[in-house]
Amino acid sequence: MRFQSKYENLVVTYKPKMTEYLRTGQRAGTTPGMRAEFGGNLHIFDSEVAQRRHRWTDEERIELEKFLIDRSAFNSDYTLAFDQLLPDYIEMWAVERDLSIGANFKRRCAKVWSEDDETINQCKNNVVPGTDLCAEHQPKAAQAGMLSTVSHKE
Ligand SMILES: [Zn+2]
Numbered sequence: 001m002r003f004q005s006k007y008e009n010l011v012v013t014y015k016p017k018m019t020e021y022l023r024t025g026q027r028a029g030t031t032p033g034m035r036a037e038f039g040g041n042l043h044i045f046d047s048e049v050a051q052r053r054h055r056w057t058d059e060e061r062i063e064l065e066k067f068l069i070d071r072s073a074f075n076s077d078y079t080l081a082f083d084q085l086l087p088d089y090i091e092m093w094a095v096e097r098d099l100s101i102g103a104n105f106k107r108r109c110a111k112v113w114s115e116d117d118e119t120i121n122q123c124k125n126n127v128v129p130g131t132d133l134c135a136e137h138q139p140k141a142a143q144a145g146m147l148s149t150v151s152h153k154e
Pocket of ligand 1: 109110111123124125133134135136137
């Protein structure tokens with residue numbers, strides 16, 4: 001995911017770098033830590049580029065993305081890059097946590113239609129996470145499926 005900061009060279013630390021020492025004073029090892037470093041003309045932090053550079057796992061990258069979104073500085077010091085839409089895994093997580101991220105970043109329903117065969121309209125609703133359509137345009141079968149969340153154990 002791409003995030004964009006208001007400030008040049010903003011650094012947000014998720015896990016600090018830690019160096020451990022033995023009782024003898026010798027260095028036992030260093031944990032590199034995880035940080036979001038914004039850079040370039042547009043003050044961008046791209047979590048996938050950082051993941052490749054620092055060899056983070058997908059889980060680690062996603063943890064960092066969630067951390068960035070969960071902070072109060074999100075939508076003030078930095079926000080999502082202008083062309084970054086919410087990936088499903090973030091949107092589902094945000095829904096579960098009742099976090100409001102802002103409708104601008106949510107994917108729009110893919111339903112398009114034309115009333116006059118010239119202009120194309122696209123539905124203005126946001127998608128139901130995990131699908132390409134809004135609640136209103138979900139296929140009927142899927143709607144029924146969404147309502148029956150009770151699972152039966154044998
Ligand atoms: Zn729709």
